[in-house]
Amino acid sequence: MPTPDELAAKAIGERIQTIRERTGKSRDVIAGLVGRSPDWLRDVERGRLKNPPPLDLLLRIGQALGVRDLTEITGDHELLVGVSRHAGHPVVPAIREAIESVHLTPSPSPIDPAELRARVERAWRLWHTSTTPRADAGAMLPALIRDGRRAVRTLEGSERRAAAAALSGAYALSEQVLAWVADAPLLWLAADRCMSAAEDADDPVTLAAASWVLGNVWRATGREDDAYQLAADAVALLKPRLDGDQDAQALWGACQLHGAITAAKLGREGDALRGIDHAMGMARALPAGSAHPWTLFGIANTEISAVSVQVELRKSGGALDAASIVDPDAVPSVDRRARLWLELARAYSQQRDWFGTLGALRTGASVSEESMRCHPLARSLAGELVTRGGKIISRDSRALATQLGVTA
Incomplete structure (x- = not known):
């Protein structure tokens, strides 16, 4: 600073x-x-x-x-106004309270770690399938986080490690929900708690999954080099477990995609394209229909990441070519389906194709208006359409900007 x-x-x-x-x-x-x-x-x-x-x-x-x-x-030193507790979505305060609260006396009622894991996986499924993922999955998180914290404090041995793995999954989902709608300190705390719980779980696959989460936060907050190295470390951690462990295989592929997008942001085209190639090889090797509950790694997500890599490299033509082979209906996550259209909008905007930008943004909003409203790049593009798109699309651009909560 x-x-x-x-x-x-x-x-x-x-x-x-x-x-x-x-x-x-x-x-x-x-x-x-x-x-x-x-x-x-x-x-x-x-x-x-x-x-x-x-x-x-x-x-x-x-x-x-x-x-x-x-x-x-x-510059007015008489005006001291804290700006650290931002809530850009109604679910944020309850999630904040669950993460930040301190309970010195644990509840004596037992927590079944298997049931806790099943609840976390249901929340992840809701995140991927809902058109309002933050509202719906976010509503489940406070109770999951509180119960997970209580289980880790009261259980011992293998049951405690299983509860810690489930709690890591709850924190991982909270990072997804809070991204772009909460203040950076809360997002960092969620990611840090995710990693701490993964360390308590003492399981390489859970640690790699937490690295995927923490790396996303690092990449979004200007620590791209650290994020790339963390992805590489997670890939190395998983390598000995790839024989027959589908969760390890899926996370290995997801970390390859994370590293590829991060490398593209750093301008390292060769590393980015190699990461996509490695991930696609793994995606094709996995049985049809298999997916890690957090990442939903597979062929469709790899194809979307290939679009993102080209956009980050500012190769809009390559991005549009990569997008042409993606079947949106095959994307198993509604939020990521909306993200595909956002990436297309970014590619069109790089070409100053405002008609294409408008069409892609509108389609993304039809897939999940909440996802588009919550992403700063979508709102930024909507504002850019209003100011640069020209009179012929002015009315539609302003309507879209209003829909996404943008004031030009």
């Missing part, structure tokens, strides 16, 4: 731009997180607005930038 001296005498917009650039965050992502267009944020940074953003928007910008208090943006 910039030092106070670096920000001294700067206007609010200049402070926002300095903090954003020093933390490696793009204008598109920050604009999407606050529900505005990239052009609006550019005008803020360059002081082109008649008045500075109101307090509520400054708070949202501060949260998106990860500042500790609003004075880093305003």
